[in-house]
Amino acid sequence: MRLSKRGEYGLRAMIALAEPADKSDAPHMMQIKEIALREGISAKFLEQILLALKNNGLLHSKMGVGGGYYLARSANEITLGQIFRVLDGPVAPVKCVSQMAYEPCGCPDEETCGLRLVMGDVRNAIADILDTTSLADVVKRQGSLRKKLGIK
Amino acid sequence: MRLSKRGEYGLRAMIALAEPADKSDAPHMMQIKEIALREGISAKFLEQILLALKNNGLLHSKMGVGGGYYLARSANEITLGQIFRVLDGPVAPVKCVSQMAYEPCGCPDEETCGLRLVMGDVRNAIADILDTTSLADVVKRQGSLRKKLGIK
DNA sequence: CTAAAAGTATACTTGTACTATAGACTTTAT
DNA sequence: ATAAAGTCTATAGTACAAGTATACTTTTAG
Numbered sequence: 001m002r003l004s005k006r007g008e009y010g011l012r013a014m015i016a017l018a019e020p021a022d023k024s025d026a027p028h029m030m031q032i033k034e035i036a037l038r039e040g041i042s043a044k045f046l047e048q049i050l051l052a053l054k055n056n057g058l059l060h061s062k063m064g065v066g067g068g069y070y071l072a073r074s075a076n077e078i079t080l081g082q083i084f085r086v087l088d089g090p091v092a093p094v095k096c097v098s099q100m101a102y103e104p105c106g107c108p109d110e111e112t113c114g115l116r117l118v119m120g121d122v123r124n125a126i127a128d129i130l131d132t133t134s135l136a137d138v139v140k141r142q143g144s145l146r147k148k149l150g151i152k
Numbered sequence: 153m154r155l156s157k158r159g160e161y162g163l164r165a166m167i168a169l170a171e172p173a174d175k176s177d178a179p180h181m182m183q184i185k186e187i188a189l190r191e192g193i194s195a196k197f198l199e200q201i202l203l204a205l206k207n208n209g210l211l212h213s214k215m216g217v218g219g220g221y222y223l224a225r226s227a228n229e230i231t232l233g234q235i236f237r238v239l240d241g242p243v244a245p246v247k248c249v250s251q252m253a254y255e256p257c258g259c260p261d262e263e264t265c266g267l268r269l270v271m272g273d274v275r276n277a278i279a280d281i282l283d284t285t286s287l288a289d290v291v292k293r294q295g296s297l298r299k300k301l302g303i304k
Numbered sequence: 305c306t307a308a309a310a311g312t313a314t315a316c317t318t319g320t321a322c323t324a325t326a327g328a329c330t331t332t333a334t
Numbered sequence: 335a336t337a338a339a340g341t342c343t344a345t346a347g348t349a350c351a352a353g354t355a356t357a358c359t360t361t362t363a364g
Contacts (some may be wrong), residue, residue: 001153001154001240001242001244001278002153002245002246003153003245004321004323005324006323008246008257008267012259015266031338032339032340033339038260039258039259040258042323042324042325044324045323045325047342048342051341051342054341061340062331062332062340063330063331063332063338063339064330064332064339064340065331065332065333065334065337065338065339066332066339067332067339068339069340080270088153090153091153092153093153093154093155094155094160105160107191111297111301111303112294112303113294114290115160115163115164117294117297118281118282118285118290119155121281122278125277125280125281126153126277129277130270130274138266138267138269139266141266141269142264142265145263149263149264156351156352157351157352157353158351158352183310183311184311194352196354197353199312200313200353203311203312206311206312213311213312214311215309215312215359215360215361216308216311216360216362217308218309218310218363219309219311219362220310221311
């Protein structure tokens with residue numbers, strides 16, 4: 001049930017962009033290099049990932065000197081599920097229980113296939129978390145944890 | 153979050169073996185060929201999978217003429233989680249939230265990493281389902297569904 | 305006791321997806 | 335005009351998944 005590096009790096013970058021830049025609530029614009037350095041990722045690889053997120057409407061960018069990437073919508077309107085699906089595809093463990101990208105699997109009777117029933121539950125459990133957690137939720141959670149631990 | 157073919161076939165085979173052979177509650181012994189045919193799987197590939205399950209103590213086998221595979225324990229003592237881990241490895245989407253196979257990931261501060269927090273939730277949601285569902289549960293669920301639909 | 309049925313074990317192949325890396329191009333600020 | 339930044343496409347190396355092949359061992363029937 002692994003999350004790919006692509007997915008991992010993309011989610012990390014989006015979370016970084018969701019953190020407030022300063023006291024103001026202006027959108028946090030960051031350059032690829034800046035994110036790559038901070039997260040310890042190859043800048044070129046991250047480039048592709050951010051591009052995919054942009055092409056799917058989750059990021060905007062500004063070209064030229066002083067440019068960078070920023071969230072296309074406010075952090076509480078972007079869910080982890082949206083990001084995940086762009087980078088890693090459907091959430092479902094097997095295609096035959098996918099809501100977004102259904103395909104039949106090979107079982108004789110899909111209606112009463114035991115494996116399908118359980119995998120359907122798994123899919124729902126994962127989707128419940130990813131689709132109800134926004135970037136803002138993640139940032140908030142990080143923040144209160146840092147506060148509790150007395151860190152920066 | 154895909155389930156590999158290896159995992160899928162193995163789980164299907166185990167469920168098949170968990171279904172009662174007849175009225176008696178003797179262990180259901182089946183040959184590789186028999187399972188492969190029923191599930192529409194390559195027998196040679198299934199062979200490897202069943203061997204792995206045997207070497208990890210989930211199956212027993214009887215060699216020679218009239219032999220076959222059967223569950224090493226009763227169907228309610230084998231969980232899907234056990235089978236899954238043998239065939240597909242850890243349940244956790246990222247290694248740094250794995251209970252069974254922890255490894256650090258690259259984040260600056262693991263304690264307050266937002267991604268890690270969420271992926272921990274995902275891991276627990278998946279593990280909750282797989283580790284509390286036994287083969288017997290799956291068979292029971294299939295049975296009641298078949299009954300409800302009036303099928304065989 | 306021997307032949308055939310069945311599982312054991314390992315090695316090989318083929319394809320695809322992951323994880324990048326490279327390089328040429330476009331836009332923008334100064 | 336130039337340099338800083340993003341855009342886009344192609345390619346490469348590696349690892350892993352999925353499936354094949356082959357040779358060997360154990361067991362039972364006859």
